[in-house]
Amino acid sequence: MSFYTKLEAAAHRNDTLLCVGLDPTPEACPDRFLHTADSSHSEAGDDAERKCQSLLDWNRAVIEATSDLVCCYKPNIAFYEALGQPGMALLRATIAAIPENIPVLLDAKRGDIGSTAAAYARACFEELNVDAVTLSPYLGQDSIAPFAAYPDKGLFVLCHTSNPAAGALQKLTVTNGRFPHAQDPLFMRVAKEAVSWSPAVGLVVGATYPQALAEVRTVAPYAWLLAPGIGAQGGDLQAALSAGLRADGLGVLVAATRGVTQANDPRQAAARLRQDINDARAKSSSTSKVVPAAPAPQPNRSAESHTDLIIGLADLGALQFGDFTLASGKKSSMYVDLRLLVSRPELMQAAAAAYAEKLSTLQCDRIAGVPYAALPIGMAVALASGVPLIYNRKESKSHGLGKDIEGLWQAGERVVIIEDVITTGGSIVSSVELFRAAGLVVEDAIVLLDRQQGGVENLQKAGIRVHSVLALGDVLNLLSETGHIPEEIRQSLGLPAPAGESQ
Numbered sequence: 001m002s003f004y005t006k007l008e009a010a011a012h013r014n015d016t017l018l019c020v021g022l023d024p025t026p027e028a029c030p031d032r033f034l035h036t037a038d039s040s041h042s043e044a045g046d047d048a049e050r051k052c053q054s055l056l057d058w059n060r061a062v063i064e065a066t067s068d069l070v071c072c073y074k075p076n077i078a079f080y081e082a083l084g085q086p087g088m089a090l091l092r093a094t095i096a097a098i099p100e101n102i103p104v105l106l107d108a109k110r111g112d113i114g115s116t117a118a119a120y121a122r123a124c125f126e127e128l129n130v131d132a133v134t135l136s137p138y139l140g141q142d143s144i145a146p147f148a149a150y151p152d153k154g155l156f157v158l159c160h161t162s163n164p165a166a167g168a169l170q171k172l173t174v175t176n177g178r179f180p181h182a183q184d185p186l187f188m189r190v191a192k193e194a195v196s197w198s199p200a201v202g203l204v205v206g207a208t209y210p211q212a213l214a215e216v217r218t219v220a221p222y223a224w225l226l227a228p229g230i231g232a233q234g235g236d237l238q239a240a241l242s243a244g245l246r247a248d249g250l251g252v253l254v255a256a257t258r259g260v261t262q263a264n265d266p267r268q269a270a271a272r273l274r275q276d277i278n279d280a281r282a283k284s285s286s287t288s289k290v291v292p293a294a295p296a297p298q299p300n301r302s303a304e305s306h307t308d309l310i311i312g313l314a315d316l317g318a319l320q321f322g323d324f325t326l327a328s329g330k331k332s333s334m335y336v337d338l339r340l341l342v343s344r345p346e347l348m349q350a351a352a353a354a355y356a357e358k359l360s361t362l363q364c365d366r367i368a369g370v371p372y373a374a375l376p377i378g379m380a381v382a383l384a385s386g387v388p389l390i391y392n393r394k395e396s397k398s399h400g401l402g403k404d405i406e407g408l409w410q411a412g413e414r415v416v417i418i419e420d421v422i423t424t425g426g427s428i429v430s431s432v433e434l435f436r437a438a439g440l441v442v443e444d445a446i447v448l449l450d451r452q453q454g455g456v457e458n459l460q461k462a463g464i465r466v467h468s469v470l471a472l473g474d475v476l477n478l479l480s481e482t483g484h485i486p487e488e489i490r491q492s493l494g495l496p497a498p499a500g501e502s503q
Contacts, residue, residue, distance in 0.1 A: 003131040003154035010071040019072040021257030024055040052086040065267035076107040103131035111136025118146040148198035157194040160187040162206025162229035192363040207240035214243035228255040338420040352380035365413035378418040411439030425455035
């Protein structure tokens, strides 16, 4: 069973998002677990083993008291390494004491490359046999790849940590080399990059920074977030969960250690915290939170920022008004033919720039043009953004290499769909199904024009967020004001009169 399957099963079974840290130290060990020496002449080695036995009894008591209240346990390897060889034996015995149906997340924060990273991965996943590990992203994808080679394991990448000094580095503004006009704080660049490295990647975002949780959730809508900082560090539980929860009420691991393990009654402390978490989850869900989608268009905003493009499309004949039957069978007073863009290079460049601006906010390795109208548009967007293009064939190819997807790609890469117009979204869904079947990750699509006829909502149900450059309502209002819409159609649609004319 994979880490995330086990995690979500435990979360549902125990109705909890609580992750308890197991970080024992001899100094904090409760008196009731202390083992005293049998004689004053005990060896130093015996003393170390006695201390570790006390800590093991403590860990086991916490596990026994809380195993039906948590969805994960998180031992921090540093506390065990500090105790030498007996400490590592303590860690193994602690892991063995955790019920098989509750995952173990090793807080190790490993970060290296090559054979060293591979050795760290073997130590975590083969020697200690934990289900997940925390990792540092500073060396880039190379440091994560050896861990991602274990597909059933979870990887939590440090993103925005809970300590007060985190912002000195993690909030530094960085420029995207692919899109020079786009800037992000470093932690957001980490979030965007890390979730593209492997579907097993989750992110560590401190509960002490709810705004960071909210921002990370916008670019990692489905990832699990490990949120330390509740309790001793003063994190606001309600604010953190409101910012970080997914639409399904999951997606955030609330990490707590001392508040549970050092309590007089660990079970009571864990039960109280679980209840507080569930109360916060219920309050958050009452706001009808949904999976992030493209922001709803504001009146005339898209039109105002793309006036020249809209008028250029109308003058080209790409936007026509009359009595038309669409491919879906629906009747329409407007027909959109963006295939004409290939005959007006300067207009194609303007459209491609608008797509590229939307693309700069998304994480992707490839873009994919939907056959056939969006293929030349996709090529223009690739040139404008520097993002490689692939595309699917509409008809299966029985000769040559017999490929259904043209271009260079690898399974696991993230693909953003490029389409010209969205009505019901059927053409996008067909392409997405083919790409997903090939092992590509597809969660976003960019369209030039949203006809606002249910396509965005249909795609959201399929797990695809639509990002529209233009909304039909805005386009109609602008073209009505500029006199591009015939009078009878303008009146039938209840659009404003052209500028300068009386109502």
